[in-house]
Amino acid sequence: MAHLLGAEALHLEYPTKVVFDSVTLGVEEGDRIGIVGRNGDGKSSLLAMLARRREPDGGRVTVRGGTRIGVLEQADTLPDDETIGHAVVGETPEHEWAGDARTRDVIAGLLGDLPWDARLGSLSGGQRRRVSLARLLRGDHDILALDEPTNHLDMEAITWLAGHLKRRWAVNAGGLLVVTHDRWFLDEVCTATWEVHDRIVEPFEGGYAAYILQRVERDRQAAASEARRQNLARKELAWLRRGAPARTSKPKFRIDAANTLIADVPEIRNRVDLQSLAVSRLGKDVVDLLDVSVAYGDREVLHRIEWRLAPGERTGILGVNGAGKSTLLGLIDGAVDPSSGRVKRGKTVKVATLTQRLDELEEHLADPVRVVIGRLRTTYTLGTGSKAQELTPGQLLERLGFSSAQLSTPVKDLSGGQKRRLQLLLILLDQPNVLILDEPTNDLDTDMLAAMEDLLDSWPGTLIVVSHDRYFLERVTDQQYAILDRRLRHLPGGVDEYLRLRAAQESARSSSASSGGTRSGSAGSTGSAASTSVLSGAELRAAQKELAAIERRLGKLSEQIATRRTALADHDQADYVGLGKEMAVINELEQETADLEERWLELGEAL
Incomplete structure (x- = not known):
């Protein structure tokens, strides 16, 4: 593989901190490199130096002659008064950019739902991010250097971007730094x-x-080395008493050796214990949405939602921006009143929401972290049963990545990720039994995300999560629902099923728009318009009737599954035969749901 760029003895420092000290590395053709690390350790600075957007204090970066580097920065630098079209293609004539396959793919993948002549100042943060990406990706670059490209993107845009980057270059061509x-x-x-x-x-x-x-x-070997060092004197004494030591071989890294490290790791969550504790804290009734609809003026956002939250349920909510996810969360925590239908809450329910804003910290901005947590309860119970442990707020902060020195830092001086972690701590110490997380992964690095997930594994209560971070969503929840066409729909196939359903929706809309255009065009045109004539009037009505029946049946199945899963918590846990029969029934209901959803997709495509 040919060399693209190299860095030799890079040194970077600030007045109070050395960020890099003699770093040497290189990028070859075909490299696809992800850059990870704690916030503040220099990831963005490294990317900027390699892309030649920043000069190091020592060392040098060399680039192969003729290599073109495209850079996506975190900061949004596009002018508000520019249109989407001009920002993406500039002055390039339409017949030129429209004839380029890559440009068409990028525009369809990122900007298909945005008006071409809209001003950037009228767009949301996520929409502006998509415009910046489209502007970069339509270019012809040998290396792409992307700094947080998924920020503000929804799950569909992230999925499209991943697919684009995988097929953008040949296997042994191009380079990616992200x-x-x-x-x-x-x-x-x-x-x-x-x-x-x-x-x-x-x-x-x-x-x-x-x-x-x-x-x-690596960490296991480091721990073993430290243990050997600490036992050196004892081993030296043993050698003096026994004679010459036996020869040993150095341990080497092997992937199967690493696999043994996780072979005996138990399930990340003890679902039975957590659900039993959730029932004892919540009772059987949590929050029931009964035939609920919500409208803002003439626009209906949610239509006849039927959903009964179970104690200990861990659910992820999916949907495009504007689909009604925040409205659904508002129904659960009481911030939104239904336009019709009823919301029923259990008597012991205590809902807390980790919002995208940092409202909980407003009154504490001038106070040191130590003072803020000193006003709260003295202990927090983590875990269940014999594994339950009492933690002080300070110990809980340590679990969330705070050092003892940071306890004296005023809240206003914390980083975005630190504020996010402190916000979660304040909520948990209030001991809610229903927790709503609205985009909780913002500003957190991978280590802190893992720490938050570990903490949530032991949290006994009902958990509702809205997040574009697919890994986090699948990691902390046990099931997913989607808001599609104003209705709430269970997803037995998880995120993959949601993406399939959304693709089918978009395909149906595109076919409908295309067929309408074809009918009004020349009589000789063919294509999608021809496919609309496959169903006769009687077949069309029959398909629509079957589709409505399937949707009604899916709603009932979802209720039955939720009811039976709730009943499992009350079942005698020693009755393995009875539990097995109940699980068999639930599995049958879920299989029927999957089969019906497949038929729903077929009918949707036919219609």
Whole structure:
């Protein structure tokens, strides 16, 4: 593989901190490198130096002659008065950019739902991010350097971006450097990982999963080395008493050795214990949405939602921006009143919401962290049963990555990620039994995300999560629902099923728009318009009737599954035969749901 760029003895420092000290590394053709590390350790600075956007204080970066580097920075630099079209293609004539396959793919993948002549000042943060990406990706670059490319993007845009980057170059061509906290994205796109820590850059093979496996083995070996060092005097004495030591071989890293590290790790959550404790804290009734609809003026956002939250339920909510996710969360926590239908809450329910804003910290901005937590309860119970442990707020902060020195830092001087972690701590210490997390991964690095997930594994209560971070969503929840066409729909197939359904929706809309245009065009036109004539009037009515029946049946199945899962918590846990029969019934209901959803997709495509 040909060399693209190299860095030799890079040194970077600030007045109070050395960021890098003699870092040497290189990028070859075909490299797809993810850059990870704690916030503040220099990931963005490293990317800027390699892209020649920033000069190092020492060392140098060399680039192969003629190599074109495209850079996506975190900061949004596009002018508000520019249109989307001009920002993406500039003065290029339409017949030129429209004839370029890559440009068409990028525009369709990122900007298909945005008006071409809209001013950037009228767009949301996520929409502006998509415009910046489209502007960059339509260009012809040998290396792409992307700094947090998934920020503000929804799950569909992230999935499209991953697919684009995987097929953008041939296997042994081009180079990718990406700083991101999105672990699913790292695993999907990257073939190597650089960890930035303690003034160095440490390379690992593979994406995020392979990197974690190797890091665990590295830490195990380091711990073993430290144990050997501490026992040196005792071993020296034993050698003097026994004679010459036996020869030993150095341990080497092997992937199967690393696999043994996780072979005996139990399930990340004890669902039975957590659900039993949730029932004892909540009772059987949590929050029931009974035939609920919500409208703002003439626009209906949610239509006849039927959902009964169970104690201990861990659910992820999916949907495009504007689909009604925040409205659904508002129904649960009482911030939104239904336009019709009824919301029923259990008597002991105590809902808390980790919002995208930092409202909980407003009154504490001038206070040191130590003072803030000193006003709260003295202990927090983590875990269940015999594994339950009492933690002080300080110990809980340590679990969330705070050092003892940071306890004296005023809240206003904390980083975004530190404020986010303190916000979660304040909520948990209030001991809610229903927790809503609205985009909780913002501003958190991969280590802190893992710490938050570990903490949530032991939290006994009902958990509702809205997040574009696929890894986090699948990690902390046990099931997913989607808001599609104003209705709430269970997703037995999880995120993959949601993406399939959304693709089918978009395909149906495109076909409908295309067929309308074809009918009004020349009589000789063919294509999607021809497919609309496949169903006769009677067949069309029959398909629509079957589709409505399937949707009604899916709603009933969802209720039955939720009811039976709730009943499992009350079942005698020693009755393995009875529990097995109940699970068999639930599995049958879920299989019927999956079969009906497949038929729903077929009918949707036919219609």
